[in-house]
Structure formats: structure tokens, C-alpha cells
Amino acid sequence: xxxxxxxxxxxxxxxxxxxxxxxxxxxxxxxxxxxxxxxxxxxxxxxxxxxxxxxxxxxxxxxxxxxxxxxxxxxxxxxxxxxxxxxxxxxxxxxxxxxxxxxxxxxxxxxxxxxxxxxxxxxxxxxxxxxxxxxxxxxxxxxxxxxxxxxxxxxxxxxxxxxxxxxxxxxxxxxxxxxxxxxxxxxxxxxxxxxxxxxxxxxxxxxxxxxxxxxxxxxxxxxxxxxxxxxxxxxxxxxxxxxxxxxxxxxxxxxxxxxxxxxxxxxxxxxxxxxxxxxxxxxxxxxxxxxxxxxxxxxxxxxxxxxxxxxxxxxxxxxxxxxxxxxxxxxxxxxxxxxxxxxxxxxxxxxxxxxxxxxxxxxxxxxxxxxxxxxxxxxxxxxxxxxxxxxxxxxxxxxxxxxxxxxxxxxxxxxxxxxxxxxxxxxxxxxxxxxxxxx
Numbered sequence: 001x002x003x004x005x006x007x008x009x010x011x012x013x014x015x016x017x018x019x020x021x022x023x024x025x026x027x028x029x030x031x032x033x034x035x036x037x038x039x040x041x042x043x044x045x046x047x048x049x050x051x052x053x054x055x056x057x058x059x060x061x062x063x064x065x066x067x068x069x070x071x072x073x074x075x076x077x078x079x080x081x082x083x084x085x086x087x088x089x090x091x092x093x094x095x096x097x098x099x100x101x102x103x104x105x106x107x108x109x110x111x112x113x114x115x116x117x118x119x120x121x122x123x124x125x126x127x128x129x130x131x132x133x134x135x136x137x138x139x140x141x142x143x144x145x146x147x148x149x150x151x152x153x154x155x156x157x158x159x160x161x162x163x164x165x166x167x168x169x170x171x172x173x174x175x176x177x178x179x180x181x182x183x184x185x186x187x188x189x190x191x192x193x194x195x196x197x198x199x200x201x202x203x204x205x206x207x208x209x210x211x212x213x214x215x216x217x218x219x220x221x222x223x224x225x226x227x228x229x230x231x232x233x234x235x236x237x238x239x240x241x242x243x244x245x246x247x248x249x250x251x252x253x254x255x256x257x258x259x260x261x262x263x264x265x266x267x268x269x270x271x272x273x274x275x276x277x278x279x280x281x282x283x284x285x286x287x288x289x290x291x292x293x294x295x296x297x298x299x300x301x302x303x304x305x306x307x308x309x310x311x312x313x314x315x316x317x318x319x320x321x322x323x324x325x326x327x328x329x330x331x332x333x334x335x336x337x338x339x340x341x342x343x344x345x346x347x348x349x350x351x352x353x354x355x356x357x358x359x360x361x362x363x364x365x366x367x368x369x370x371x372x373x374x375x376x377x378x379x380x381x382x383x384x385x386x387x388x389x390x391x392x393x394x395x396x397x398x399x400x401x402x403x404x405x406x407x408x409x410x411x412x413x414x415x416x417x418x419x420x421x422x423x424x425x426x427x428x429x430x431x432x433x434x435x436x437x438x439x
Contacts, residue, residue: 035193037073037156040064040219048082050145056085057098057169057177060147065214067187067195068156074126077184080149081169085177089142094173098142100134100150103168103179105203114157115165115186126153134167160190166203181205185214201401206379208264208418213385215395222396223416223424225264225382227436234313234380235260235293235435236268236339243300248284250429253415254422260294260435264418266382267371267425268432269343270409289324290432291340298340299432304328309346311373311406313339318375320404322346322354341406341434347372348405353394364390369414369424372397373434374405381405382434384414384424408434 041064048058060080068075079100083089090096107113110132117123117131129136135150142148157163166183170176181203189195195216202213206226213222237256239249257265269288272279279285289303291312298304303324310324314337321327324342345356370393374381381402385393390407397405415425 035069035073035189035191037066037068037075039066039075042078048084050082050084051086052084053086055087055089055171055175055177056083057081058084059178059180059182062182062184065185065187065219066154067189068154069193070156070160070188070191071158073156073188075154076151077154078149078151079167079182080147082147083142083144086144088144089137089148089171091137091140095171096174097172098137098148098177099129099170099172100136100152100167101170101176102132102134103166106164106166106183113165115154115163115184116152124155126155128152133172134165154184154186156186156188160188160196162187162196164203181209181211202399204400208423210423213396213399215392215399217392217395220388220392220396221386222400223384223386224400225266225416225418225423225436226379227264228378229316229318229375229380230378232263232380232436232438233316234318234339235262235437236291236341236432237294237435238290238292238299238432240299240431241292241295244431245285246282248286248431250284250431252426252429253417253433254426256430256433256435257417260437262435263438264382264436265416266373266384266434267409267413267415267427267430268341268434271413271428271431273413273428275412284429284431286431288344289328289340289342291337293339303342306342308342308344309406310342311340311346311404312337318380318404320346320349320406322349339434341373341432343406343408345407346405347390347394347407348374348397348402351398351403353391353398356390356394360390367392369410371408371410371414372405373408374402376401376403380436382416382436384410384416 060082062079066075089098112121112123112131116126117128119125121131123131135152137148163186164183168179209224211222212219239251253265269286271286272282274283290299305325305328308324310321312319367387370385370388372383385396413428415427416423
């Protein structure tokens with residue numbers, strides 16, 4: 001179906017669009033009463049622009065991620081692509097026909113998938129054009145500025161677990177079009193209907209990206225800065241040179257970035273903003289220990305003996321503490337460090353989601369922008385999750401493969417900067433921030 005067709009075709013487009021928003025219904029297959037297949041809510045479209053010379057495509061939305069019963073569950077998936085190029089897509093014509101191809105990292109470029117195929121190369125026969133071609137354009141011609149709604153069948157493997165199908169549009173015999181990380185997360189339940197372990201390690205590129213991250217709590221739009229720890233220096237910086245209780249100095253994130261010639265940055269701790277009535281008498285103050293990397297000293301050092309979480313950096317090496325006092329009262333308190341931030345609260349430790357429900361405030365349980373910083377053995381992650389509470393953000397971190405992480409402020413304070421521009425914010429003026437510098 002193509003945007004701009006006749007009335008009958010328009011009705012079909014509207015029906016498919018409804019399916020995109022609420023997810024296609026699971027087929028009525030004969031499965032055990034203890035296991036029920038279902039499809040999650042669809043992922044809506046972003047703003048698009050067109051007219052780029054040549055063959056190009058922009059993702060325009062997709063149906064929800066399915067949860068299926070092993071072996072018997074199947075569903076129809078829908079993804080929409082906007083023809084953002086100057087050339088039309090011509091069905092059946094080599095060098096002009098648009099297809100969806102399998103892509104990396106799972107199953108890999110032009111590789112067979114256990115979720116579908118044509119029955120060759122070990123793939124199940126779900127009606128795909130080929131084992132490595134997921135779907136072809138549904139209309140004979142898709143012109144510039146029009147939308148094509150691709151559909152394809154997914155079949156659940158026999159083995160429970162989480163599977164991903166990455167795809168990328170191409171013009172067969174001519175060129176691959178844009179790769180923006182489109183994928184399906186397919187959860188295959190255990191035979192008794194219970195869920196398998198949560199998905200870990202959603203593919204995410206280095207640099208700056210905005211991802212739809214699937215978790216067992218839903219799918220969350222996530223703004224991410226991800227860099228190899230070996231390539232960056234982490235700095236924690238403050239606008240104040242000593243402890244401050246009221247009318248503390250503040251500045252926007254971009255000024256912190258400029259002052260330290262940083263590559264990227266994110267807002268820091270919770271603060272007491274001037275627009276909160278309860279902050280009268282302690283405007284722009286913060287109750288957490290923050291190491292000023294430029295001054296080589298702790299600000300609010302007494303807070304190191306508190307119950308909050310803490311992360312310190314010694315060069316490229318981070319160390320996390322569930323409770324800051326473990327660091328603050330022991331011999332480690334005088335160990336050499338290059339950056340450090342305490343915050344309410346630590347979110348991840350050793351790859352596990354920490355149970356913080358008993359400690360969370362009502363504000364932390366509300367949905368909104370939630371910030372965090374985390375690491376694994378190789379990368380540092382600066383993260384802002386949309387429309388999430390604290391627990392939601394923890395599961396996003398786990399899905400991304402983060403091993404250890406600490407909470408940051410969010411809401412109206414949220415700000416993220418990379419490579420000369422804001423990707424979130426600018427938010428409020430900040431008394432402190434976290435920066436990444438490069439040689």
C-alpha cells in the first residue's frame with residue numbers, strides 16, 4: 001500500500017496503520033492453555049524529510065514486539081519506510097525494487113534467521129522472498145515522498161529465549177539504504193508460559209544515538225552517548241569551588257563543555273532548583289559529594305560518609321559503591337582519583353538490577369526523563385530515558401548491557417551534549433556536570 005492511492009487502497013492503509021499502533025493480533029493457533037502469544041504496542045513514526053538525491057529510506061514506524069509460544073507461535077510484523085530519496089522504487093525490477101534484508105549484528109548481513117525465511121539455508125519457511133530477504137515492497141511503485149508498508153511473518157523457534165531480527169532496506173542489485181538499527185525483539189516463552197531471562201546487550205552504536213530499547217517493562221526511547229573507556233577521560237566538574245548551601249553558582253551544560261574542551265557531557269546530581277517552592281533558602285544547592293576534576297578536590301566531602309551510591313574514576317578505571325560510606329570512611333578515602341560523584345542511588349551492580357523499590361521517593365516512581373551513567377568492561381554510557389520511572393530506567397540499562405551504573409538527575413534538569421550540540425535539553429542551569437574529553 002502507498003500513501004496517496006485510491007479510496008479502497010487508502011482504507012487498507014488506515015487498517016494497517018491501526019495495526020501499527022496497536023500491534024497485529026496473534027493468530028489463533030492451537031497452543032497449550034498455559035502459553036499465550038501476544039504482540040506489544042507499536043512504535044510510532046518520527047518526523048521525516050525527503051528529496052535526497054538517489055535511493056534513500058527513512059524508518060516510519062513499526063508494529064510491536066511479539067511474545068510467542070515455543071514452536072507454535074507466529075505473528076505478522078509490519079514496518080513502514082518513507083521514500084526519502086529522489087528516485088522511485090519499482091517492484092520486480094532489478095536495480096530499482098526495494099526489499100528488506102537481514103542485517104547485523106543478529107543474524108548478520110545476508111544471513112539466515114531462525115525467525116523466518118523461505119525454508120532454505122536452515123531457515124523456517126514463513127513466506128519470505130528468500131532466506132535473507134525478509135520482504136519486498138508491497139506496491140508496484142513507491143514514489144518519492146510516499147510510504148511503503150512492508151509485512152512479513154515471524155515464527156517462534158522451539159527454544160525459549162529472546163531473539164532479535166535486525167533488518168535494513170535495500171534496492172536489490174543497486175545499493176543498501178540507510179541503517180538506523182531497526183530490529184524486532186521476539187520473546188519466546190517457556191512451555192508453561194513463564195518468561196525467559198530478560199534480554200541483555202541490545203545493540204547500540206558508539207557516539208550519539210537515540211534508540212527504542214525493548215525491556216520486559218516495555219519499550220523506551222533512550223538517548224545514549226557510548227564511548228570506549230580507553231578513548232575518553234571522564235571528568236566531574238562543579239560551578240562552585242567549595243561547599244555551597246544557597247544561591248550556588250550555576251551554568252548551562254554547554255559552558256562546562258566549552259571550559260574543559262570536552263567532547264560530550266551530561267547533567268549531574270539532583271539539585272534544588274529555583275522553580276521549586278521548597279527550595280527557598282537553598283537554591284541550586286546539592287546534597288551530594290562531587291569531585292572537581294579540574295581542582296583536584298571533593299566538593300561537599302562530608303557527604304561521602306552517607307548512604308548514597310558512589311562511583312569514582314582513577315584514570316580509565318571506575319569503581320562503584322552501593323553505599324558511599326564504604327569508600328568515605330576507609331583507607332580508600334585517600335586513594336588517588338580523577339573523577340567522582342555520589343548520588344541517590346546506585347542502579348546496577350555487576351550486571352544486576354539493584355532492588356531499590358523500598359528506597360525510591362514518590363518523584364522517582366513518576367514517569368519522566370531519567371538520567372544515568374554506567375559502564376561495562378569496555379564502554380562508558382551516558383543515558384537519558386524518556387517516559388520512565390527509576391525501575392524502568394534500570395531495566396533499560398540492563399538491556400543495553402551496562403554492568404554498573406549510578407542514577408543522575410532528570411526531568412527539567414536533563415541535558416546531554418555531544419560533538420557541538422545538545423541532543424537533550426539544555427534543561428536548567430547546573431551546579432555540576434559530567435564530561436567526556438578526548439586527547
